Amino acid sequence: MNYAGLVEEILKKYKEALGINDEVRVKIKKYKTKSAFINLKTKTIFINENLLELGEEVLRYLILHELIHLKLNSKYHDSEFNRTLYSYIPPEKVSELRGLIVGKMLHPSRINTMNYSTAKWCNDCRQE
Ligand SMILES: [Zn+2]
Numbered sequence: 422m423n424y425a426g427l428v429e430e431i432l433k434k435y436k437e438a439l440g441i442n443d444e445v446r447v448k449i450k451k452y453k454t455k456s457a458f459i460n461l462k463t464k465t466i467f468i469n470e471n472l473l474e475l476g477e478e479v480l481r482y483l484i485l486h487e488l489i490h491l492k493l494n495s496k497y498h499d500s501e502f503n504r505t506l507y508s509y510i511p512p513e514k515v516s517e518l519r520g521l522i523v524g525k526m527l528h529p530s531r532i533n534t535m536n537y538s539t540a541k542w543c544n545d546c547r548q549e
Contacts, residue, residue, distance in 0.1 A: 424449065424473055424480070431484045438509065439492045447484065449473070456522050459487040461494060471529050475521050482518045485509055 428447050436445060446465045457468045466487040472479055489505050490496055506515060 427477065427480065428484070431481050432488075435481075435485050435488050435509070439488055439505075441488060441492055443491070445488070445491065454526070456526055457483040457487055459490050461491060461496070464491060469526075472522060472525055475525055478514075479518055479521060482510060482515065483522075 443464050449468050449470050452469045459466045468483050489502055
């Protein structure tokens with residue numbers, strides 16, 4: 422499936438919302454262990470192609486998450502990060518989407534598996 426149009430639409434919406442004027446590129450590739458990450462220097466967001474089948478909400482979350490790293494110029498998930506994130510997607514929804522992502526990373530061939538206990542997000546990002 423071609424997600425290019427949807428990616429552009431989501432990117433435009435959240436760049437405007439966050440007040441990001443830089444050119445941001447999104448690359449979609451298959452990764453074994455990474456869900457999504459951003460190169461803050463080249464302003465390029467990388468998204469794991471395997472996660473696209475989880476649907477549009479997950480794609481929105483992944484792009485927003487990485488754009489917030491760009492906006493704050495930080496790879497940390499600190500209180501400012503979470504406050505910004507939760508102003509667009511409520512915490513309960515974020516938990517749900519993260520559960521879907523973690524389940525998919527653990528079991529790529531299954532759909533909609535949930536596993537919160539081993540929740541690990543954004544391998545490239547430093548943990549708090
Ligand atoms: Zn992150």
